[in-house]
Amino acid sequence: MTDISQTQPTATHDWTSATARRRVRRRYAADRRLQLYGIAAIGTAVALLGVMFTTLIYAGYAAFTTTKVELGVFLDPEKIDKDNIRSANFRKIVRDAFLSHFPDVQGRTDKRNLSKILSSGAVYIVRDYVVRNPDKIGELVTISVPVSDPFDQLYKRIIPREIQALSSDRILLYRQLEHRDVLSVQRGVGVVKTTLFVDPAQVPKEGGVEAADYQRMINEAFRSFFLSEPSLSYREILSPSAAEALKNKVVANPELVGKTIEVNLPLSANYDNLLQKGEAKIRNPRFRSDKEFAWFDSLIQRGLISTPFTWELFFNADSRFPELAGLAGALSGSFLALLVCFLLSFPIGIATATYLEEFAPKNRITDFIEVNINNLAAVPSVVFGLLGLALFLNTFGMPRSAPLVGGMVLALMTLPTIIVATRAALKSVPPSIREAALGVGASKHQVMLHHVLPLAMPGILTGTIIGLAQALGETAPLLLIGMNAFIPSVENIGLTQPAMALPTQIFSWADSPERGFVSRTSAAIIVLLGFLVLMNLLAVYLRRRFEKKW
Amino acid sequence: MVKGSLTMDQQVVSPETTTIRSVVENPKITSKDVCVFYGDKQALFDVNIDIPRFAVTSLIGPSGCGKSTYLRCINRMNDTIPIARVTGEIKIDNQDIHDPDLDVVELRARVGMVFQKPNPFPKSIFENVAYGPRIHGLVKGKTDLEELVATSLERAGLWGEVKDRIHEPGTGLSGGQQQRLCIARAIATKPDIILMDEPCSALDPIATAKVEELMMELCENYTIVIVTHSMAQAQRVSQTTAFFHIGYMVEYGDTKQIFEDPQDKRTQDYIFGRFG
Numbered sequence: 001m002t003d004i005s006q007t008q009p010t011a012t013h014d015w016t017s018a019t020a021r022r023r024v025r026r027r028y029a030a031d032r033r034l035q036l037y038g039i040a041a042i043g044t045a046v047a048l049l050g051v052m053f054t055t056l057i058y059a060g061y062a063a064f065t066t067t068k069v070e071l072g073v074f075l076d077p078e079k080i081d082k083d084n085i086r087s088a089n090f091r092k093i094v095r096d097a098f099l100s101h102f103p104d105v106q107g108r109t110d111k112r113n114l115s116k117i118l119s120s121g122a123v124y125i126v127r128d129y130v131v132r133n134p135d136k137i138g139e140l141v142t143i144s145v146p147v148s149d150p151f152d153q154l155y156k157r158i159i160p161r162e163i164q165a166l167s168s169d170r171i172l173l174y175r176q177l178e179h180r181d182v183l184s185v186q187r188g189v190g191v192v193k194t195t196l197f198v199d200p201a202q203v204p205k206e207g208g209v210e211a212a213d214y215q216r217m218i219n220e221a222f223r224s225f226f227l228s229e230p231s232l233s234y235r236e237i238l239s240p241s242a243a244e245a246l247k248n249k250v251v252a253n254p255e256l257v258g259k260t261i262e263v264n265l266p267l268s269a270n271y272d273n274l275l276q277k278g279e280a281k282i283r284n285p286r287f288r289s290d291k292e293f294a295w296f297d298s299l300i301q302r303g304l305i306s307t308p309f310t311w312e313l314f315f316n317a318d319s320r321f322p323e324l325a326g327l328a329g330a331l332s333g334s335f336l337a338l339l340v341c342f343l344l345s346f347p348i349g350i351a352t353a354t355y356l357e358e359f360a361p362k363n364r365i366t367d368f369i370e371v372n373i374n375n376l377a378a379v380p381s382v383v384f385g386l387l388g389l390a391l392f393l394n395t396f397g398m399p400r401s402a403p404l405v406g407g408m409v410l411a412l413m414t415l416p417t418i419i420v421a422t423r424a425a426l427k428s429v430p431p432s433i434r435e436a437a438l439g440v441g442a443s444k445h446q447v448m449l450h451h452v453l454p455l456a457m458p459g460i461l462t463g464t465i466i467g468l469a470q471a472l473g474e475t476a477p478l479l480l481i482g483m484n485a486f487i488p489s490v491e492n493i494g495l496t497q498p499a500m501a502l503p504t505q506i507f508s509w510a511d512s513p514e515r516g517f518v519s520r521t522s523a524a525i526i527v528l529l530g531f532l533v534l535m536n537l538l539a540v541y542l543r544r545r546f547e548k549k550w
Numbered sequence: 551m552v553k554g555s556l557t558m559d560q561q562v563v564s565p566e567t568t569t570i571r572s573v574v575e576n577p578k579i580t581s582k583d584v585c586v587f588y589g590d591k592q593a594l595f596d597v598n599i600d601i602p603r604f605a606v607t608s609l610i611g612p613s614g615c616g617k618s619t620y621l622r623c624i625n626r627m628n629d630t631i632p633i634a635r636v637t638g639e640i641k642i643d644n645q646d647i648h649d650p651d652l653d654v655v656e657l658r659a660r661v662g663m664v665f666q667k668p669n670p671f672p673k674s675i676f677e678n679v680a681y682g683p684r685i686h687g688l689v690k691g692k693t694d695l696e697e698l699v700a701t702s703l704e705r706a707g708l709w710g711e712v713k714d715r716i717h718e719p720g721t722g723l724s725g726g727q728q729q730r731l732c733i734a735r736a737i738a739t740k741p742d743i744i745l746m747d748e749p750c751s752a753l754d755p756i757a758t759a760k761v762e763e764l765m766m767e768l769c770e771n772y773t774i775v776i777v778t779h780s781m782a783q784a785q786r787v788s789q790t791t792a793f794f795h796i797g798y799m800v801e802y803g804d805t806k807q808i809f810e811d812p813q814d815k816r817t818q819d820y821i822f823g824r825f826g
Contacts, residue, residue, distance in 0.1 A: 361632070362632065430669075432665060432667055432669035433669060433671065433672075434630075435627070435630075435663075435665055435669065436665065436669040436670070436671060436732070436735075437671070437681075438627065438630055438658060439625070439627070439658060439662065439663035439664075439665065439736065440658070440659065440662070440681060440682035440685075440735060440736065440738075440739055441655050441656065441657075441658040441659030441660075441682060441685070441686060441739060442655070442681075442682075442685055443655045446685055450681070450685075451671060455672065
């Protein structure tokens with residue numbers, strides 16, 4: 001008692017003083033600040049996610065529909081041999097069928113251009129249709145076939161019919177001319193008033209003014225005009241006939257040689273349009289002629305064009321033609337690789353974690369193993385890919401591009417995640433359960449199998465599914481073992497057959513130049529994300545389900 | 551009333567040196583010079599106790615005195631702690647429990663244990679009780695198992711309360727019921743000995759009373775060793791009592807004698823509330 005009274009402060013703390021109140025205010029302010037930081041962080045994260053999803057959906061939704069044309073094909077029994085359907089010339093059958101929709105199109109070039117409205121895959125779609133329905137031979141059938149990529153994109157309004165003819169820096173040149181007030185329209189032709197020196201040096205002795213190099217004179221004048229553009233050719237701005245116009249002027253007045261003159265030179269078509277119409281547009285170079293638009297418009301008018309859902313995205317294999325390319329190969333490859341990955345990493349991971357957590361003696365060796373497993377989780381995945389390449393492919397001679405090897409590499413990558421998650425789950429099982437089990441005479445393995453593992457299962461499954469989801473999205477290691485092979489068929493699916501995976505498919509589509517692959521890439525990413533979301537939901541479901549037993 | 555009658559062989563009262571060696575006629579458990587080490591630290595020093603059969607023996611003493619440690623020696627639960635080491639000799643029915651021929655798992659089936667906190671398995675009431683008999687193959691057939699579960703629950707005084715919801719989770723019971731479920735689970739493997747490590751410390755007085763009543767009933771057929779912090783409980787339920795103090799078994803004798811006429815100074819101080 002005496003001790004306590006001695007340690008008590010003599011003067012009591014004044015809780016109402018100004019300092020005390022300020023301290024309280026500061027504490028409240030700090031609490032609020034912390035909350036605000038949190039809200040701001042969540043807001044930023046949600047906003048970024050929103051941006052990502054919006055961009056993806058905006059870029060990818062177009063790929064979920066395909067522009068198709070209803071093609072009436074007469075399956076002429078004279079051209080298709082019932083017993084050997086594949087030998088028939090379907091290329092010609094499809095071409096003729098399509099051309100028959102346009103009886104007034106004549107000429108080789110036009111016919112060729114017209115037939116290019118159809119996708120190159122139309123031939124195979126018709127062929128496969130006949131192979132599936134041989135009894136239709138001799139009938140007129142209507143088959144929906146995709147149009148080629150440019151028209152697909154055109155119909156979806158992703159690419160326009162006309163594009164700007166001039167790039168922004170060329171428009172800048174035009175603005176400079178405008179600024180100098182040298183542009184005008186004379187007799188319906190846009191001209192630029194050019195001051196140039198009719199250089200006697202460019203007039204040869206033989207031939208005289210007729211043979212002078214007027215192009216060079218104009219170029220010289222333009223170079224001094226646009227000093228910032230030393231490599232500029234006048235042909236960028238002036239019509240090809242400008243040199244002719246200058247020549248005519250000099251030939252008419254030979255005394256102009258050696259003088260500096262002002263001359264109106266005609267503008268090139270694009271600049272002329274810019275001057276007279278305010279804009280310069282040309283036909284989108286993806287299309288060969290304006291006739292193509294007319295043909296396509298007539299198909300639209302006849303109601304032959306439709307945009308059904310792209311089931312092909314899920315059921316077709318890869319293709320060089322974006323309107324035909326699908327994810328079937330990638331999905332099956334990813335599925336097989338994940339299956340291998342799961343079958344390897346789940347038992348090995350659990351066994352490792354169980355041994356380390358429950359049975360291993362605590363010594364330097366187990367410490368060393370533990371540290372290394374934890375570090376393994378941080379190793380970049382490309383390193384696992386290199387390991388797979390060096391070990392599985394080169395040393396063991398396993399097949400390249402195969403889901404088996406892909407799964408093995410992914411298993412290496414997933415193992416540390418599963419081990420760490422399993423150990424955490426095992427640790428979180430209350431020791432009282434182990435004691436209870438030991439107390440009724442359960443042996444060590446019975447304690448593990450009957451009590452600890454079932455209780456740890458939700459945590460283990462969550463870790464496993466997160467690991468598998470990571471593996472599903474992993475690209476680099478699969479690229480290294482060649483799982484980005486181009487596989488245009490889904491006929492040979494197997495653990496040792498060459499295959500694609502979803503992320504490598506995305507990678508290869510993103511690399512493709514065709515416009516249609518832009519939306520296909522985003523659509524594939526949406527599919528991948530969809531699978532990831534599904535897997536996470538599965539993890540949540542399993543966790544809930546197993547926890548109900550508590 | 552006292553079944554395991556006890557005669558004191560010698561009583562050494564010198565402060566730190568040795569413990570009292572008491573002789574019980576036909577003891578169930580005999581301990582000779584039991585020492586326990588956790589790593590380098592010695593937790594128990596030369597404990598010698600003979601525990602009488604068909605009686606309740608209390609182990610009392612302040613926290614950290616080693617009473618639980620001793621209890622865990624009897625069914626070799628200390629083996630599950632990697633750093634723990636036990637020396638000396640413990641015999642159950644004259645069988646050395648450290649005999650390499652003896653299966654520790656079987657030992658634990660024969661020596662049931664009830665823990666401080668009720669720890670039913672997160673399974674149904676039925677599964678909780680049935681688990682032990684099942685893994686040891688004590689019964690054949692479903693009906694036998696159901697009967698064994700029912701008798702075990704009956705003996706634990708729980709049958710009437712749970713017979714209608716035997717397939718509901720054991721964790722859904724109240725604390726006292728859970729503890730009795732743990733007792734039922736322990737007796738389902740047909741042990742001779744039941745060890746109880748502060749079985750009532752997490753229970754309210756009414757649940758405690760029920761468990762105590764149960765102990766007094768059970769000691770007709772079982773040898774019970776109980777660790778308790780409650781001296782009142784020790785007096786109520788046990789026939790013999792051992793007092794532990796910082797790793798030494800200080801005094802051992804009839805409960806009545808320990809509480810009314812303790813011989814050792816430390817026992818006196820503890821029992822009459824001068825420390826602890």
